[in-house]
Amino acid sequence: MGKKYIAQSLVQKLKKSNYLIATIESCTGGLVANLITDITGSSQVFWGGRVVYDNNAKIALGVDPSIIDTHGAVSYETARSLAEKGLAELQKHSMIKGDNDYNDPKHFICVATTGLAEQDPDKNLEGGVCWIGIASSNINMTFVERVNASPLLTREETKLEFAKKALKFVEKNI
Known part of the structure; x- marks a missing residue:
């Protein structure tokens, strides 16, 4: 399934279900947001996104530093916190009335990614x-959800694979 089809399907489902989505991305570096905004009409369902690549950016979003210290930036706990902090930001700021393209959404959803596209032998970290x-x-x-990419993929291919899986995961859960 191509990236365009996956994103198109998600945007249609978000519209139909009256959702507004935000993205908080680390390892995908904004690719999830990019895939969504490549679709015509996505402004009706996409609020915005953040790339929180550095741990300090994650902390600035509101992730408790002890989560990163204890579990690492690439962890279940960090992904959970990123999604929850992103949802809180989306709900808070989308309540401000103004000129926007979306029509009073009934539901809000945030998807977050954190991972490692390549192996880091210096830190003994698994890639993909x-x-x-x-x-x-x-x-x-x-x-x-934890997802793995084939070690045969390039860094760019791995990031794209993660972004596509994030879109599928959102669609599965709305």
């Missing part, structure tokens, strides 16, 4: 690993 977190306003749970 991504944690995807999804927090939604209409449920009291945050879903987190």
